[in-house]
Amino acid sequence: MIIHLLPDSPKKEGRSFPRLCFKEAVREKKTTRFFLTEPGVKAFEKSLLDLEGEGLSHGLLGISSTWDTCGQWLCSIGISTGESGKADSLKIWDSMSTLIIEAFYGGSHKQLVDLLQEDLEDCVLYTLPAKKWHWRARTSALYFSQNVPVSDNYRILFASSVLNLTELTALRPDLGKLKKVLYFHENQLVYPVQKCQERDFQYGYNQILSCLVADVVVFNSAFNMESFLTSIRKFMKLIPDHRPKNLESIIRPKCQVLYFPIRFPDVSREHDKDPESFFRSLLRLQEAGLSFHVSVLGETFTDVPGIFSEAKKALGSSVLHWGYLPSKDDYFQALCMADVVISTAKHEFFGVAMLEAVYCGCYPLCPKDLVYPEIFPAEYLYSTPEQLFKRLQNFCKRPDIIRKHLYKGEMARFSWAALRGKFRSLLTTEPREDL
Incomplete structure (x- = not known):
């Protein structure tokens, strides 16, 4: 069998490798989910020796580890079965159920996902640096489709509106099945440009499409939400003919306001x-x-x-x-x-x-x-x-x-302490049987 282990972030304190649970998984050839940090490889090898001692003929073919492009440490371990010599497939993943994707990892975007990752015990974060915003909006979906590992354990996908959620879910149908939460730090329908002709229609259009495929659309203020929703009709009039209809009425029921939780500094000069x-x-x-x-x-x-x-x-x-x-x-x-x-x-x-x-x-x-x-x-x-x-x-x-x-004025309502529970509720869902 081939076992792929997706570990916890190396920046966090790892847990010991759960050998008993692993041995049970190997015996029954069932999918199990574990955290694993690099020291866990030694414990993994010990588990294989234990299995051989119990009469289960498994030969260790090799262990290799590397850093993937999203900053995760990956370990790939090859094992041959003594019964048939065939390479069976068993995936042992971490227990992360919330997948967070941030295509522009800087400023307030970084602050928010760092807070969520710090507070949620079962989330994994994939990011791109906060550079070349326009290219992130255009191409990040393809990048993440190739670099986010497949996992049966994901239940929720949280992303900012920089990501083209429509493209990502088309390229990765497994992610399309999740509860998809889209967070708007800003919207491109009313975002000012230095020259009117510089506005790229595609940016706003992509955000509208992302709202259509999202399950929940969250805005950091009522102004952000209303300015976006009430601008859709005028924005779509830029299409010369065969314009889509009733988009605001389709999207609005999914929308809610959840203020940005303040904890760390964030300023910009633009x-x-x-x-x-x-x-x-x-x-x-x-x-x-x-x-x-x-x-x-x-x-x-x-x-x-x-x-x-x-x-x-x-x-x-x-x-x-x-x-x-x-x-x-x-x-x-x-x-x-x-x-x-x-x-x-x-x-x-x-x-x-x-x-x-x-x-x-x-x-x-x-x-x-x-x-x-x-x-x-x-x-x-x-x-x-x-x-x-x-x-x-x-x-x-x-x-x-x-x-x-x-x-x-009132400051407490914008604090992480006040908003933490609402974000946790947003990122919880009952397991779906079809996943």
């Missing part, structure tokens, strides 16, 4: 955050002779807009921190030193970084648009760049106003 408006306000404060310090923190996944280097030079000694802080502690320390956190975003479906800053004591100033009215009370919202400038001008003259201020 054109959709409108850095021009942000820096214009700061430079006006500087021209007015007002004293302030600024920290510009964030991870960059694309080219950095030119305004960043120009503003850094112009702001000079007013800059305290500039760029990405890889240490979580350093990041939170920088937030705790600040008085105000500002968003000038043209696009935001949740706003992890803003809430993290508020948690650290910052006074938030956000556009009265996008997801912000759903998250923040009205007093923290502004409608125009001029309103933003006047409020910042007042704060520079009277910093005591914000330093004595107590935030009037």
Whole structure:
């Protein structure tokens, strides 16, 4: 027989190899599931010797181990049976029932799946690095179809909407049978682009198709959900003829809102955050002779807009921190030193970084648009760049106003502690007889 062992992640503490259960599986030639880390190979060899001592003639043909392309340690062990000499097939897998796939493993996408993997005892994670987003959206389904091992034990598939779920389930019908949960960090139907003609219809179209094959569609905010669902009809009008109908009414019953659970830092510097408006306000404060310090923190996944280097030079000694802080502690320390956190975003479906800053004591100033009215009370919202400038001008003259201020919104509902149970419920299901 040929036995393939898919181990637990090597980053986690492994369990001892369950020899008694293994021997029973070999005797009965039945499928059993185990965790296995690299030291478990020695125990596996001992089990084979035990079997031979019991009169079961099994010859060890060889053991080889390697790292697969998804970062899992794999062990392949060949055994010949003394009865017929034929190579029977027995697969012994780990006990992972939740398969998590993240095609863009960075930022908030990484934070979420890391939390889930840390909290769920029976999940396995496959990822691609957070680079070249457009290519991840176009091609990751084919990659994962070839690199996610087949397992009879999977019951749930959790993926972000970067993945083309339709393609994956077509290429891997075994995954199509699972309970499929699709999580939207952002949606491509209303995602801003620098030039209208640059929008690739396929990205939004793929997300619509993924919703149609998913069993549950989860959004990180009501704004994200409603902006997606109510844009489907207009978006599909881009098709010149023979347009599909009633897609919103088909997809909406599957949808729910489950806020992003905040625990770790996540910020980004992209054109959709409108850095021009942000820096214009700061430079006006500087021209007015007002004293302030600024920290510009964030991870960059694309080219950095030119305004960043120009503003850094112009702001000079007013800059305290500039760029990405890889240490979580350093990041939170920088937030705790600040008085105000500002968003000038043209696009935001949740706003992890803003809430993290508020948690650290910052006074938030956000556009009265996008997801912000759903998250923040009205007093923290502004409608125009001029309103933003006047409020910042007042704060520079009277910093005591914000330093004595107590935030009037609710933070607990966005915490992992509050949302943990809902995510666990989402990722549980009764075993299906057809799997």
